[in-house]
Amino acid sequence: MKMLCMTIEIRQLRYAVMTADAQSFSRAAAILNVKQSTLSRRVMFLEDQLGVKLFERTTRGAEPTENGRVVIELARRIVTDVDNLRTTARNVSYGLQGRIAVGYCSPLMAGNLKFAFVDYLTRFPDVQFDGIESGPEKLLHGLQSRMIDVVVAPAGLEAPGLLSRPLWSERLMAVLLDDNRLMGNERIYWPDMRREVFVVPSGGLGPILGNLISARLTEQGYRPNIIYQDSSIESVLSMITAKRFVSITTEASQGVVWPDLNFREIYDPSGPARLEYSLYWRGDNENPALKHFFKLIKERYPG
Incomplete structure (x- = not known):
């Protein structure tokens, strides 16, 4: 009887595990920084090799099948063991x-x-x-x-x-230029910033800060003007010198001296706003x- 020789790559197992965790081929591909078509093709090939359907594919994403969950948990242990093996070998070499x-x-x-x-x-x-x-x-x-x-x-x-x-918790700060009208306020409350144009990063804390601005300033007939930039917080703060924007950040950003920029606490009715x-x-x-x-x-x- 002829035995079928089957070679399964760790990469295939990693793709399947990440797809199960993300419940989506597109999200898994984005996290692993590979093309969605490549990831999907590799997972399908793994299914063919194992003779098991791992995922139910729907418009909402990818849901592991009953048999798929068993296989994926085993694949997870294998991937973890391989990662630990590589880490241990690297750590030994570096002491x-x-x-x-x-x-x-x-x-x-x-x-x-x-x-x-x-x-x-x-x-x-x-x-x-x-x-x-x-x-x-x-x-x-x-x-x-x-x-x-x-x-x-x-x-x-x-x-x-x-x-x-x-x-x-960290205090939330408005980042302003010297000539901004808000610099004359003894305290800056959220409603004071309603006329401003905000710029925040699209990554890191940016989306959280953007959601916070929207939650505090949105009211009937008005939504705050928020611009998301695909850059670091350092680059975003540098943009404020163009005199078109303000930003908000946490007190941790004050660890660097920013010429021309002022960090002023933002206040809620109950006291300083914090994250x-x-x-x-x-x-x-x-x-x-x-x-x-x-x-x-x-x-x-x-x-």
């Missing part, structure tokens, strides 16, 4: 003891996040520390796919199997380097 991938979307110029990262790097020099800056949605997918161990992001992220704890942050991780993540991170966070921010 490192473990690795942690930390996702974040807040500016690292100053503030609690910068201090926490510096503290960890100082106290655990033999741990490979990989910082991953992105928007909350991609960071959430990174947690679900186990590519990221822990995420520091604004409060409000939710997903099955995800745990969280509050961290800190709350939380720590997010998977409950089944047993990475020892992550336990070190938890210990540090508990010491610095007992909450």
